[in-house]
Amino acid sequence: MTQTASAPETPKTSAFGPAVLDAEETMSRDEIEALQLTRLKETVKYAYERVPHYTRKFDEAGVRPEDLKELDDLAKFPYTTKEDLREEYPFGMFAVPMNEVTRIHASSGTTGRPTVVGYTKQDLDTWATIVARCFRAAGVRPGMKVHNAYGYGLFTGGLGAHSGIEKLGATVIPMSGGQTEKQIQLIEDFAPDAICCTPTYLLTIGDAMMHKGIDPRKTSLKYAVLGAEPWTNEMRAELEEMFDLKASDIYGLSEVMGPGVAGESFETQDGSHIWEDHFRPEIVDPFDLAKTKSDGETGELVFTSLTKQALPIIRYRTKDLSTLLPGTARPGHRRMGRISGRTDDMIILRGVNLFPSQIEEIALRIPELSPHFQLILTRPEGRRMDDLTIKIEPREGTTPEQRQAAGSTLRQQIKIHIGSSCTIDVVEPGSLERSNGKLRRIYDLRDQKA
Numbered sequence: 022m023t024q025t026a027s028a029p030e031t032p033k034t035s036a037f038g039p040a041v042l043d044a045e046e047t048m049s050r051d052e053i054e055a056l057q058l059t060r061l062k063e064t065v066k067y068a069y070e071r072v073p074h075y076t077r078k079f080d081e082a083g084v085r086p087e088d089l090k091e092l093d094d095l096a097k098f099p100y101t102t103k104e105d106l107r108e109e110y111p112f113g114m115f116a117v118p119m120n121e122v123t124r125i126h127a128s129s130g131t132t133g134r135p136t137v138v139g140y141t142k143q144d145l146d147t148w149a150t151i152v153a154r155c156f157r158a159a160g161v162r163p164g165m166k167v168h169n170a171y172g173y174g175l176f177t178g179g180l181g182a183h184s185g186i187e188k189l190g191a192t193v194i195p196m197s198g199g200q201t202e203k204q205i206q207l208i209e210d211f212a213p214d215a216i217c218c219t220p221t222y223l224l225t226i227g228d229a230m231m232h233k234g235i236d237p238r239k240t241s242l243k244y245a246v247l248g249a250e251p252w253t254n255e256m257r258a259e260l261e262e263m264f265d266l267k268a269s270d271i272y273g274l275s276e277v278m279g280p281g282v283a284g285e286s287f288e289t290q291d292g293s294h295i296w297e298d299h300f301r302p303e304i305v306d307p308f309d310l311a312k313t314k315s316d317g318e319t320g321e322l323v324f325t326s327l328t329k330q331a332l333p334i335i336r337y338r339t340k341d342l343s344t345l346l347p348g349t350a351r352p353g354h355r356r357m358g359r360i361s362g363r364t365d366d367m368i369i370l371r372g373v374n375l376f377p378s379q380i381e382e383i384a385l386r387i388p389e390l391s392p393h394f395q396l397i398l399t400r401p402e403g404r405r406m407d408d409l410t411i412k413i414e415p416r417e418g419t420t421p422e423q424r425q426a427a428g429s430t431l432r433q434q435i436k437i438h439i440g441s442s443c444t445i446d447v448v449e450p451g452s453l454e455r456s457n458g459k460l461r462r463i464y465d466l467r468d469q470k471a
């Protein structure tokens with residue numbers, strides 16, 4: 022039976038501790054904004070005085086910390102980008118001496134130098150606090166066992182989730198990513214109540230279980246805390262059905278903190294609440310940075326940290342496209358709409374913008390198709406226009422006729438809903454590479470001869 026949203030305390034979970042919220046989680050919108058203003062003033066001053074990069078950038082833009090008198094004044098301050106962090110590689114953006122830095126993480130990035138981030142002891146405590154909020158919102162309670170399959174190491178996922186789970190008072194099983202066989206064995210033997218990993222990796226685990234004759238619905242897992250890559254409500258339905266659990270979103274990025282910048286309530290499942298006592302979000306127009314957008318409008322998410330010591334971050338451009346929505350389960354904290362994609366993952370096909378998540382949404386509504394797909398971009402020689410081929414696996418047990426028909430339906434639906442034409446290649450089940458963490462969906466072969 023699929024668990025319902027109105028069952029936060031099933032008999033199975035009644036042995037666990039209560040969900041006691043932090044005082045900041047229950048603040049009203051006015052209280053949050055007052056706190057944000059105080060903290061924002063402190064942060065811009067702190068960054069300006071301690072980080073030469075910010076001193077220079079603010080001076081060049083002709084703004085001084087005193088110019089921040091109300092929250093909207095933040096728009097006068099310059100943005101910070103991944104390139105800024107790369108230029109200051111490795112520790113140039115740190116605001117404290119190295120002997121006050123307790124931990125370092127880095128994001129690999131596909132090109133160039135990694136971006137390095139640092140945390141003081143207090144930063145680590147703040148981080149654990151917000152991650153604990155996310156896990157609690159996702160249904161995890163003190164005393165539950167949580168299988169942590171986010172990668173440990175320089176990536177913020179594994180250790181970030183780890184500290185938050187401990188802070189909540191739950192038991193962490195620090196499995197890390199990969200070694201799918203071992204993941205399955207530990208899930209069977211340790212009987213965890215919850216799992217955290219990327220959505221596509223949970224799919225990999227579920228698939229591998231089924232191939233071994235294990236029914237994922239019969240495992241002990243009741244909650245999943247999924248993030249680190251874009252995913253859709255269709256993928257949520259797929260995973261909840263596959264495992265008979267409640268799947269909630271967790272969002273974050275290394276430069277701003279790591280996982281836990283925002284987290285979703287399993288009871289409302291309506292987008293992640295941004296912990297606005299620690300971060301001030303904005304939505305800006307990625308093509309016209311002078312324009313900030315209103316709540317409800319889509320654009321690029323920008324974050325300013327409000328309490329960070331080692332790496333204060335001012336107006337960091339995430340490249341993630343989303344919207345700001347009013348708070349629900351935590352009314353004082355705004356929610357972010359599901360991330361439709363990253364500006365750098367946007368495919369422009371004959372003038373039409375397209376994201377992998379749109380394909381996921383459409384494909385998963387076709388019963389014969391699976392969530393396993395890749396987007397392949399090519400530019401045939403001598404042509405100026407790009408071609409898109411979608412390789413997608415059908416569900417197992419489908420007939421050749423069903424596969425062919427499903428491929429045509431997908432092509433038509435993409436044409437109707439997105440407006441672009443593409444080629445669909447329905448491949449053999451099991452033939453596409455499986456996720457081990459963050460899944461690569463786009464293969465850009467435009468520099469290679471087609």
Ligand code: DLL
Nearest residue numbers: 128178248249250251271272273274275279280360
């Ligand atoms: O992925 C932090 C994280 C770890 C978040 C574990 C959640 C769970 P980075 O490696 O710096 O940090 O990648 C950050 O991943 O800008 C988004 O594009 C994407 N991302 C993260 N969470 C989500 C999510 C971690 N819930 C980048 N939905 C971000 C969509 C997400 N995209």
